[in-house]
Amino acid sequence: MTTTRRTAEATTTRTIEVPTTGATTDRRWPGRLSQISVRTRIVAVIAILMAVAMSGAGLLVYALEAARIERDVTDQIDQEIAEFRELTIDPLTGQPFDDVSRMLDVFLTRNVPGDDEMLVGYADDARPLRTRNPYGQEVLDEPAYQQAVDSPPVDGGTTVIASERFGEVWVTVVPVSNSDSQGSLVIVNFLEGEHEELQGTLSTYALVALMSLALITTIAGFQSGRLLAPLRTLEETARDITATGLSRRIPERGNDDITALTRTINLMLARLEAGFAEQRRFLDDAGHELKTPLTVLRGHLELLDVSDRDEVAETRVLLLDEVDRMARLVGDLTVLAKSRRPDFLAPGPVDLGQLTASLLAKARGLGDRDWRLDARAEGSTIVDEQRLTQAVLQLADNAVKHTAPGDTIALGSSLSNGTARVWVRDSGPGVPEHQRGSIFERFGRGDVHPGDEGFGLGLSIVQAIVIAHGGSVSVSDAEPAGALFELVLPTQEVSHGPHPDR
CATH class of the missing domain: 1.10.287 (Helix Hairpins)
Known part of the structure; x- marks a missing residue:
């Protein structure tokens, strides 16, 4: 097989034959992917990515080095041609060469070819004049070489020979003539040595790449196993957890x-x-x-x-x-x-001062008491008006149950620093210290007064409503006596400032 390549002296044409191979894909495996463990998938993905990266790097290096070899050979050919064109004066006579054979003999005598290069001169179809070369007469007897020399392009050029004995050989024919004779300089370059060196380098790279791939895959398998160990523990724990055994917890290790x-x-x-x-x-x-x-x-x-x-x-x-x-x-x-449902509350903007006055008016019907307004907030807040009314009236009803006719029950509100406060104060006996933590529990009751037919759920409902708002409820001693129940609700205020109302 031969291809024709022109040097810098002339236009170059090359024909490259690239073998093609068929490939088939197996479409049966995707359905089985779900049966493969996560650890195996991680290791497989890492191995595939590393293999693709290393293969790509190897192919890139091969392409770059092959291009470098061709570029160096081309430069070497151009240099030989340039030196040959510069040889115009015969050193013996000091006159221009009048004989092509003499010119070729002087050039071949002066120029020493490289290890992978051979220079051959032909004059008037005579026996070739050649210099030292690594292969000698065997190259000249190669049929492909003889065909390249016997039928060169008109203006010269390079022919690439794929020889079974010598590998890839570039034969460059440089025609030369004068008025009395004609001939040609043949530059032969052997690329087999360069290719063998490149293939040796790539073989070493492939071996190192395979060892690195095996090492990286092993490390990836070990590390992925360590990283996924908590997930296995989590899966085992979740399998053991039932509705009657929720006390188990998963060990927490690390900070990832x-x-x-x-x-x-x-x-x-x-x-x-x-x-x-x-x-x-x-x-x-x-x-x-x-x-x-x-x-x-x-x-x-x-x-x-x-x-x-x-x-x-x-x-x-x-x-x-x-x-x-x-x-x-x-x-x-x-x-x-x-109270634990998301739709338990229907919040909206509420004027807290007007709501306080309305609550006091409604509470007056719960019993014959000395009803008072301690303070009234000025400003609007975002709360569920109906639920807040339910909670405050429940506290007022509770105060009525623990007071006698004529006793004082007061309501008040304030709005400041993003916090809304609503309280109910009475002058009754108050709540003992040891009962303050239990009265808000379901069916938890303090001292029961005669005629009290409650179930102990009122304060639990108050607490549920306040917690749904994101707030808290507390009980403390009132001044000078009695109990003070206060609701604290985080909110966004429009304006604030308590306004005493006597």
Whole structure:
């Protein structure tokens, strides 16, 4: 196989044959990808990326070095041609060469070819004049070489020979002539040595790349196993957790993304555990409180003498009263159950001062007391007006139960520093220190006054409403005596400043 290449002296034309290979793809494996572990996928992706990167680097180096070899050979050919063109004077006579054979003989005598180069001169179809070369007569007897020399381009050029014996050989023919004779200088370059050196370098690179790939894959497998170990622990823990066993937690190690995920899941488990415990307590408390009225209903119905009209009428009144109590209990429990729902509140802008005055007017109907307004906020806030009204009136009703006619009950509000405060103050006996933590619990009650038919859910509802607003409720001693219940709600104020109203 031969191709023709022109040097800088003439236009070069080359024909390169590139073998093509077919490739087939197997489309059966994507469905099985979900069965492969994450660790294997990570290691496989790293190995593939490293293999592609190293292969790309190797191919790039090969292409660059091959181009460098061709560029160096071209420069060497151009240099030989330039030196040959500069030889115009015969050193013996000091006159221009009148014989092509003499000119070629002087050039071949002066120029010593490189290790992978051979210079051959032809004059008037005579026996070739040549210098030292690594292959000698064997190259001259190569049929491809003889064909390149016998039929060169008209203005000279380079022919690339793919010889089985010598590898890639570039044969450059430089024609020369004068009025009496003609000939040519043939520059032969052997690229096999350069290619063998390049292939040796690439073979070493491939071996090092394979060893590096194996090392990196091993390290990736070990490191990915360490990184994914918390996920395996998380999966095992999640498998063991049930609705009745939420107390387990996942060990937290390190300070990376997986540790953050572990911490988040532990917090979620804590919330779930608290939610389930709250539900169990709620059901236990509700069952306990409903048990008494149901027992009363059953007992009276079992002992009822249906033939006695007076007893039937009396029992009917008593049962209706118990049903009303159960309805109130169910209503209170429903409010507590809804307090954790996102739609429990319907917040909106509310003038806190006007709301305070309205609450005082509504509270006056709860009992014959000395109702007062301590202070009224000036400004608007974002709260659920109905729920806040429910909470404050519940505190007012509680104050009525613990005071006597003529005692003082006061309401007040303030708005400052992004905090809304609403309070109910009474002059009753107050709340003992040891009871202040329990009165806000469900069915938790302090001192029960005669005639108090509550269930101990009122203050729980108040606390649920305040917590839904993101605030808090507290009880302390009032001045000079009594109890002071204060609601603290974080909010955005428009204007603030308490306004005493006497």
